[in-house]
Structures are given as C-alpha cells and as structure tokens.
Amino acid sequence: MKNKRSMKNNLITTLIMFSAFLITVVMGLLYFYLNENVMNFNEGVLKTNKKVILNLFTTAKEKGKKIILDNNNKMINQTKSKIDKAMKESSKEANSSLLKLISQNLSSEFTMMELKMKIELNTPIFWWEKYSQEKEELEKIMKANKNYKGFIVYGEIIDPVLKVGKIEENYDIKKVLATTRKNKVYYSQVKNEGSFYIAYPIYNEEKAYKGFIIGEMKLEGLLSKVIDGIKLGSDRTIFVIKSNKMILKHKNKKYEGVRFTRAKYNSNKKFQQIIVRDSIYTLQKYQRENIILFIVVKEYIQDTFSNIESLKIESKEMINKSFASFNKKLEEEFNKSYAKIDTKGGIAVKNFAKNILQMVGIVFFIGILLSIMLGIILANKITKPVKELSYAAKKIARGELEYDLNKKLLERKDELGLLSREFNIMKNQLTDEMYKIKILERKKAQADRLTTMGQIVGGIVHEIKNPLASILGFSELIKEETEKKEIKEQSEIIISETNRLNKLVNELLEYSRPNKDFIKERIRIKMLIESVLDGLSPKIVKKQMNINVDIADSLPPIFGQKDKLIQVFINLISNSIEAMKRKDRTISIKAIRKNNDIVIRINDDGPGIEENIKDKMFLPFISNKKNGTGLGLSMVKKIIEDHDGEITLNEEVNEGTEFVIELPIGKKTM
Structure with a gap:
C-alpha cells in the first residue's frame, strides 16, 4: 500500500514540475514571439498600406495607358480595314473576270472531250462485236489524247469484257459502276494523284444500250490547256x-x-x-x-501595310516613355510621406510591449495553480487503469481466461485504451489457441484409436481371406462336377456372395492401411479422364449416356499416383452411370484452375443422393446402392486426402449429383 502511495506522489510531483517548466518556457517564448510579431506587424502594416496605395495608383495608370493604347490601335485598325476593303474591291475587279473565263474554258474542254468520245463510240467499229478491232481503236484514241491512262469496257451484266492501258478494276471504279446511269456521262471525284474516271454509255446500231466504257484521265492535261497560256x-x-x-x-x-x-x-x-x-x-x-x-x-x-504596323509600334513606345517618368515622381513623393509615419509608429509599439510583459506574469501564476490540479487528476486517471491491467494479467496467469476487462477501459481513446484492447486481443487469441490444442489432442487420440483399429482390421482380414479362398474354390469345383441344376444354382449363389465378401475384404484391407509416402508422377487431368472414359465406354454405350467433357489442354499438370487417381474417377463416374436408371442421360465433367489448385466437377442429372445420408456419405459402410459395400466413397476421400486434396458434395445443385474435387498444383516429391 505504501509503495502504491509513493508511486502516486512521485507521479504528481513529476507532473507539477514538468508543467511548471513547460509553462515557463511557453510564457517566455510567447513574450518574445508577441514582441517580435508586433514590431513586424507595425512595419508590415506600413509597408502594406504603402504598397496598396501605390498599387491603386499603378492600376489607375495602367488602365489609363491601356485606354490610350486601345483607342490608338482602334484608329489604326479602322484605317487598315478601309485599306483592306479598297484592296479587295480592286482585286475583285481585276480577278473575277479572269476566274470566270478560266471556268468557262475548263467547261468547254470537258464538253469537247465528251463530244469527241461520243462521235468515236457511235461508229460501226464500236458496236462491240469484234473486241480486237475495238481494242485497236481505243489504243489509237489513247495515242491521240495523252491525257487518257486507260479504258475498261463493261457489258450489260456489269462484267468487264475489255481492258486497254494502265487501268485496273478497283474500289473507285466499282463506285462508278454503282452510280452510273444509262443515258448520261458520269464523272468521278478527283483522286490524290490528279486523275479521275469518266463513264460513257455504249449503244449498238439499233440505239439499244449495250453497256458502258470507263476511262481514267489525267486532269493535269486539261488544266494545262486552260491555264498555261x-x-x-x-x-x-x-x-x-x-x-x-x-x-x-x-x-x-x-x-x-x-x-x-x-x-x-x-x-x-x-x-x-x-x-x-x-x-x-x-x-x-x-x-x-x-x-x-x-x-x-x-x-x-x-x-x-508596313507603315501601319510601324506606326503602332512607335505609338506604343511614346506612351510607355511618358508613363515611365510619371512613375518616378509618384514613388519619390510616397517615400517622403511614409518616413514621418514610421517614427510615430515605433513609440506606440514600445508601450504595447510593456503591457504584454505584465500580462505574461499574471498568466504564469494562474498556469502554476492549474498545473497542480491537473497533475492530481492525471495521476489518478493513469494509475487506476494500470492497476486494473495488472490485476487482469495476474488472473490470466493463474489460468482464469474467462476474466473480462472493464468496458470503459476498452473504450478509452488514449494509449491506455489501445494497450487494453491489445491485451484483450491477446487474451482472446490465447483462449482460441487453448481451444485448438484441446481439439488437436482429441483428434490425435481418435487417430491413434483408428490406427489401432486399422491394425486389428488388417489382421482379421488376413485371417478371413484364406477361408474365403477355400469356400470359393470348393464352390467352383462343386458347380463343375455336379449335374444337378438345383446344386449348380446354389453353387453360383455361394460363388457370387463369396466374391462380394472377397471384394469387401480387399476394400477393408486397402482402407485400413496407414498413409505412406508414395512416388508421384506428372499427370495431365484431361488425359487421365479420357483414359477412364475409354475404360467405361461399354457401360456408357449400353446405357446410351451423353458425356460432356470441358477440360482445357492448357491446364497445368498435377503430381500424384496415377493408379489411385484412376480408381477415384472410375468409382465416381461408375456411381453416376449406375444411379441413372433411364437411358439418354448426361454426365458433365469440367476442370478449371483456381489459384494453385485444379478444381474438377463431376455432375449427373440422375435422382441424386438421399437427404438422410448426405452428411455421412464419406463414412465407411454408408451406401446409397442396394448391394453396395459402403467403402467406395470412403476410399475416394482417403485417396484425395493422401494427395493433399479435398472432395465435397455440392448441395446447391437443384437436380442430380455434383462432386467437387480440388487437387493442388505442386512439384514432384518422393
């Protein structure tokens, strides 16, 4: 008790001394800070006022200068606009007639070109009966008019029947084909290289439409005729x-x-x-x-326009020079006025500093009294939760893990609250770990019992196998030697039941063997499933089953014991086949990668598994089949777990049965 009081008194004394020291430092710094800032404030106010007034005059000056420059430039621009208008009118009179003449001459050239071509196409040679003659005539036209690059002739069914010159059927020509009319000459757009397509309709001697001819022509030649002169x-x-x-x-x-x-x-x-x-x-x-x-x-x-631009520059320079001299005079007058104001401001600031020092002394005395009261309150606030934490630690050390800390202590927002919450988390984690240790101890005891039972079952199975072999041998001998039908039928029943018992004994022996490390090999899931389906194909064909396999070739391999995994998939797929009584049913097998596992889903649309055995279906001797041993799914689960995997029944499926197998993608181990 004395130790606790001594600790509390020491804490209060330390807090008071620290508070007094802190207040002294703060008050001293406050005094010097206020004194310095008042001086700086006075000087800053004077400078700011000076700057504001100067800025007002400068802004007014700049606005005046801008108004003068804008009016000056406006007058110059108006003059320029009038000159531009006059130049445009003069240019329009000189050039409009010339441009109209060029346009008329260009139209005349196009018209002459059309007329010449129509005359040529209306001659008997161009009645499109002998294409060799027509080709020669078109070549003559190209020699006579160098502007033509080539011709393509199309018949009535829009098929090219003749081609002359350097011209190829392309998108632009097909566009011309789509828009050309029978009774009109058609012009295409001008291509980037300066040529265009022109389409002429073709008629025979009876003036019946027979197709049209498309020519590619260089525009440069026509333009040269019109402009070069x-x-x-x-x-x-x-x-x-x-x-x-x-x-x-x-x-x-x-x-x-x-x-x-x-x-x-x-x-x-x-x-x-x-x-x-x-x-x-x-x-x-x-x-x-x-x-x-x-x-x-x-x-x-x-x-x-050169004189007008020079006039703008000269006007701007003159205005800037005038305003620069005005600026100098303004600054000189302001400096004289503010020198007088600065002296009076300094005396007022010194008197203000004395008043601040007196106020600091009063605040210091009040601060000491407050620090004593605060120290007592803080000491109580700190020592109480520390005592409670110490008490809780002793309780937990004695094994009383159900003890809970005060709720108010856990809700505190300071460091003690944080420490209390961390302490509580540690207590909960310790409780969880103790619970897990108890579960592990129970599991170990159960595993030891199962191992012992497995050894016993293994011994019993070995003792049963020899008599079963004798019974099976004698039954087969009786069946072969006897001629009586009744004895043969009874012998077959004995053989069938003995084989069933022998199968059960083998499965029990396999199930009772302890887990051992085995040699793993690289296995591709898709190839493994396909080999299982090949082996089960007689059953599948007999029941006319539909098998859907959706497994990508790119899935990474797993490492495991191939024969054991084949046994797993034979068991699951066989169960699905046997469960579906009607023909033409479907079994779906899918496999995907999920993180570091391969997830395989085997789904059928059969009657499903009865509700009363779903929770215990992986236990030994639990079966959904009439003559089942109940060890098939138990063995499947054991093999999957030996491969560090997991098998579950998907209970969210509305119809049928779906097993989900997860096998890890791992490296080969011994």
Missing part, C-alpha cells in the same frame, strides 16, 4: 486545288501534291476573297458533277 505579272499567280485542299496545278511544280493551308476558306462559297498577311487570295469554285475544284489567284500586297 495565261500571262500574268510577277505579283500574281494562278493555281488549282481540289476539294481536300490538295494543289493539283501550280506554276511552281514543287507545290503540286501539297495541301493548301495558308488561307482558311469556305468550301461552300462560289466566289470569295481572303487577305493573309502580305497576300490576297481570290477563289472561284468550279464543279462538274463530282469534280470539285477551286481556281485561285494569289496577289502580293506586301508594301501596303
């Missing part, structure tokens, strides 16, 4: 672009095949003008069926 000054250039902005024809060949991206134009407008930096682009849209082109005149106007 036009002479312009050095400040203007003509070029042609297609609908996807690819340049087809240009005075400078290096631009042909390049996309035109310098000016953004509206592809739906027929005529438009765009100014980009030093150039005016005048565009005229030309369309003939699917051929869409833009004829462009580029006109240089570089010298027009």
